[in-house]
Amino acid sequence: MGKKVKKEAESPPKDVFDPLLIESKTPATVVLMLSSPENEVLAKACDALYKFASKDDENKVTLLGLGALEHLYKLLSHEDPLVRRNAIMVFGIMASNNDVRKLLRELDVTNSLISQLAPEEDVVIHEFATLCLAHMAVEYTTKVKIFEQGGLEPLIRLLGSPDPDVKKNSLECIYLLVQDFQNRAAVRELNVIPPLLGLLESEYPVIQSLALQTLEVISKDRETRILLGENKGLDCLLNILENNELSNLHIETLAVLGNCLEDVHTLQQIQLTGGLKKLISFLEVSTVPDIQKNAAKAITKAAYDSEIRKILHWEEVEKFLLSLLETNNDEVKIAASQAISAMCENMDSKCVLGLQGIPQLVQLLSSDNEEVKEAVVTALTNLTTASPRNASVVAEAEGIVPLMNTLNAQRDGAISNAIAVLTNLSLQEPSRVSIQSHGIMSALVQPLRSTNSQVQSKAAFAVAAFGCDADARTELRNVGGLGPLVELLHSKNEEVRRNACWAVMVCGSDELTAVELCRLGALDILEEINLSTKRKSEFSEAALEKLLDNNLSQKYSRMGYLSSSNIITNGFYDCGQIKHGGKFLSLEELSKQELTDRRAIIFINAKPQENIVVQKVQDASPSVSGRSSREKSRKGKGKKEEEKPKEVIQVTPTVQEEINLESSHWLPPPDFILMDYINDASKKILPLTNTREQVVALAQFVADKMGGTVEREQLHNFCWELNMSEIEFEQKSNIVPIAKIKRGTFYHRALLFKVIADRIGIGCSLVRGKYNRAWNEVRLVERSPKGLLLPPQEYIVDLMFEPGCLLKQGSAKADQYKRI
Numbered sequence: 047m048g049k050k051v052k053k054e055a056e057s058p059p060k061d062v063f064d065p066l067l068i069e070s071k072t073p074a075t076v077v078l079m080l081s082s083p084e085n086e087v088l089a090k091a092c093d094a095l096y097k098f099a100s101k102d103d104e105n106k107v108t109l110l111g112l113g114a115l116e117h118l119y120k121l122l123s124h125e126d127p128l129v130r131r132n133a134i135m136v137f138g139i140m141a142s143n144n145d146v147r148k149l150l151r152e153l154d155v156t157n158s159l160i161s162q163l164a165p166e167e168d169v170v171i172h173e174f175a176t177l178c179l180a181h182m183a184v185e186y187t188t189k190v191k192i193f194e195q196g197g198l199e200p201l202i203r204l205l206g207s208p209d210p211d212v213k214k215n216s217l218e219c220i221y222l223l224v225q226d227f228q229n230r231a232a233v234r235e236l237n238v239i240p241p242l243l244g245l246l247e248s249e250y251p252v253i254q255s256l257a258l259q260t261l262e263v264i265s266k267d268r269e270t271r272i273l274l275g276e277n278k279g280l281d282c283l284l285n286i287l288e289n290n291e292l293s294n295l296h297i298e299t300l301a302v303l304g305n306c307l308e309d310v311h312t313l314q315q316i317q318l319t320g321g322l323k324k325l326i327s328f329l330e331v332s333t334v335p336d337i338q339k340n341a342a343k344a345i346t347k348a349a350y351d352s353e354i355r356k357i358l359h360w361e362e363v364e365k366f367l368l369s370l371l372e373t374n375n376d377e378v379k380i381a382a383s384q385a386i387s388a389m390c391e392n393m394d395s396k397c398v399l400g401l402q403g404i405p406q407l408v409q410l411l412s413s414d415n416e417e418v419k420e421a422v423v424t425a426l427t428n429l430t431t432a433s434p435r436n437a438s439v440v441a442e443a444e445g446i447v448p449l450m451n452t453l454n455a456q457r458d459g460a461i462s463n464a465i466a467v468l469t470n471l472s473l474q475e476p477s478r479v480s481i482q483s484h485g486i487m488s489a490l491v492q493p494l495r496s497t498n499s500q501v502q503s504k505a506a507f508a509v510a511a512f513g514c515d516a517d518a519r520t521e522l523r524n525v526g527g528l529g530p531l532v533e534l535l536h537s538k539n540e541e542v543r544r545n546a547c548w549a550v551m552v553c554g555s556d557e558l559t560a561v562e563l564c565r566l567g568a569l570d571i572l573e574e575i576n577l578s579t580k581r582k583s584e585f586s587e588a589a590l591e592k593l594l595d596n597n598l599s600q601k602y603s604r605m606g607y608l609s610s611s612n613i614i615t616n617g618f619y620d621c622g623q624i625k626h627g628g629k630f631l632s633l634e635e636l637s638k639q640e641l642t643d644r645r646a647i648i649f650i651n652a653k654p655q656e657n658i659v660v661q662k663v664q665d666a667s668p669s670v671s672g673r674s675s676r677e678k679s680r681k682g683k684g685k686k687e688e689e690k691p692k693e694v695i696q697v698t699p700t701v702q703e704e705i706n707l708e709s710s711h712w713l714p715p716p717d718f719i720l721m722d723y724i725n726d727a728s729k730k731i732l733p734l735t736n737t738r739e740q741v742v743a744l745a746q747f748v749a750d751k752m753g754g755t756v757e758r759e760q761l762h763n764f765c766w767e768l769n770m771s772e773i774e775f776e777q778k779s780n781i782v783p784i785a786k787i788k789r790g791t792f793y794h795r796a797l798l799f800k801v802i803a804d805r806i807g808i809g810c811s812l813v814r815g816k817y818n819r820a821w822n823e824v825r826l827v828e829r830s831p832k833g834l835l836l837p838p839q840e841y842i843v844d845l846m847f848e849p850g851c852l853l854k855q856g857s858a859k860a861d862q863y864k865r866i
Contacts, residue, residue, distance in 0.1 A: 137174065172209065180222065205241040243257075386428075400439055404440055404443055441480070462500045472511045646774055727747055737827075745844065752798065
């Protein structure tokens with residue numbers, strides 16, 4: 047009995063399982079073990095999964111597919127510290143995988159991870175919880191959650207952890223978080239500057255580098271830069287630059303200091319302590335391309351402030367920038383050129399950089415690197431804008447040829463700025479002549495066709511600048527540049543459209559170019575623009591007016607009005623009022639039309655042709671009537687009259703802007719009778735000293751040549767239409783020289799009056815009315831009884847009923863003359 051009792055006492059309880067050592071070679075089995083109620087099993091399973099996931103990324107994906115994360119997530123709040131620690135280790139190592147992070151976001155693990163950052167937790171938990179957060183902080187949504195769930199404060203606190211891995215992970219997470227401006231403000235409020243500066247003294251370069259990168263991001267805010275100065279951070283950064291053993295940190299340090307240069311207050315602090323001189327001295331002796339490049343970029347950003355530009359100029363930063371142009375690194379040259387562009391806003395710097403830097407920049411225009419070329423020519427643009435002195439230096443440095451070559455560059459920025467520099471140089475006569483001699487207008491044709499609005503705008507502006515020269519306008523016309531210029535009037539870009547209008551206005555200064563622009567549709571486009579309240583501008587209105595003023599035939603046809611400054615020259619013709627949107631035909635096109643019963647085209651050509659030209663026309667193309675125009679016009683006249691054209695040549699003033707008829711394909715016949723009219727009127731009217739008397743005499747002269755006085759009641763019996771039909775039939779053409787008309791109505795007489803008045807110097811306008819009406823308006827100065835000059839009065843000249851009678855504008859008689 048005793049033996050039996052003793053045996054029962056030594057045997058284990060029935061519900062206790064003997065210890066079992068399990069060896070598993072499949073991750074699925076280990077994942078199943080995560081559901082075990084035993085802490086030891088859970089801890090060992092987590093440890094095994096950590097080792098498995100650490101091997102490669104495929105293992106992480108395998109565990110993800112097996113549902114390991116869902117089980118591990120439950121273990122983050124496990125009561126056993128070892129289980130919790132090992133579970134967090136698996137989370138930290140697996141979070142480097144993108145698919146894992148997606149599931150972690152769905153599980154919303156950030157709050158659980160942040161709770162593991164409490165001071166009392168194990169350092170290993172801190173390490174892997176911060177590692178997991180650092181991996182997850184790459185995505186914006188996780189950044190928001192970390193901020194909202196109060197993760198910044200424990201992360202900043204852990205910057206003071208004794209464990210370097212905890213410091214590194216926390217710092218990396220903070221660096222990612224402060225990419226968002228909201229978090230930058232938050233970390234500033236949590237006093238992140240002192241611990242970051244403390245980490246600059248770490249023995250681990252990776253921590254030092256991360257600390258500088260974080261400082262570089264948060265120092266973009268002015269408030270942070272102020273705190274950096276208050277915490278002696280600027281001295282700390284300068285000390286790093288002076289320490290050659292920390293050369294691996296110099297680039298990041300310069301990035302932070304570069305931000306500090308953007309703040310006037312901070313920059314003044316650096317200057318007062320002598321730090322700015324130290325900084326520039328360091329930069330001048332450095333031969334590291336990245337340091338040189340980043341320094342130049344920092345100066346570029348800082349130089350946007352006028353006060354900062356003054357400080358940088360006082361410290362002679364220009365010498366440093368010019369020295370960078372001599373390096374062999376293209377990126378450094380680009381950064382230096384950009385900094386020069388920025389510093390040009392300071393006039394003193396502009397002067398220094400211009401005299402010393404332009405020759406170097408001109409040489410760099412020949413670089414094979416397109417980015418270098420663009421940065422250099424941009425700097426030249428800024429240097430020469432509003433600086434005649436610098437523009438002269440460019441010309442003296444033989445910069446015109448390389449600038450012309452740059453118009454063929456591959457980058458739009460280089461092309462547009464090259465055009466801008468050439469335009470700046472055009473303000474000086476010698477440079478403009480030199481540029482034109484190199485074919486600037488031909489070179490601008492391709493930029494005018496560019497699809498880049500900046501290039502289009504600069505090219506149109508350049509056309510306006512160089513188009514003031516007649517030879518340049520001829521060149522542009524001959525190389526086909528007017529077509530693309532007219533197309534730019536359609537641009538939706540306001541600046542392009544404005545500059546195109548300006549260029550059209552300038553190019554329309556001579557009649558041949560104005561006619562060609564009208565043929566290409568410029569007039570129609572400008573009229574359409576001026577109908578739009580949004581697109582209309584002073585430039586579009588001026589361009590339209592200029593084109594019409596140098597194409598008077600079309601102006602009178604469209605507008606029905608010619609002012610006293612619109613001088614009718616040889617080649618003018620009146621084809622009647624054109625309907626809106628109708629096509630305006632050239633005289634040559636009209637000459638090819640068959641004889642019709644429509645309104646005759648009245649033509650002005652009081653210009654004799656040389657015998658050789660007349661013979662050429664007779665051989666190549668018959669005159670309007672098919673006979674020798676000279677023979678026809680002299681038919682039935684005596685020998686004395688035949689000698690008059692030679693006399694007319696001497697009396698009739700030469701008009702420089704008249705159409706060059708000899709160069710046309712079709713040559714209209716000269717109107718010898720009109721020459722006689724002008725010659726006779728000159729002899730009879732010019733000797734009169736009173737303008738009123740001259741106007742009256744000319745009115746009577748015109749009426750006499752056009753059928754004399756017409757009784758108002760007999761106007762309907764004045765058969766001028768029959769006379770016109772006879773002339774057209776005789777000419778075998780719809781084109782009628784004005785002096786052929788012997789019975790002229792209102793619009794014939796008004797046109798003849800205007801033609802002769804313009805030739806002998808009497809100012810008058812020509813106005814088209816309705817129902818074949820037209821009249822002339824003159825302005826006459828009267829004297830008061832006391833002999834004082836009165837303001838000029840406007841009169842309408844009666845050429846029909848009482849030739850020479852002056853009808854005061856606005857009077858009943860004047861209104862009646864217009865309407866009847």
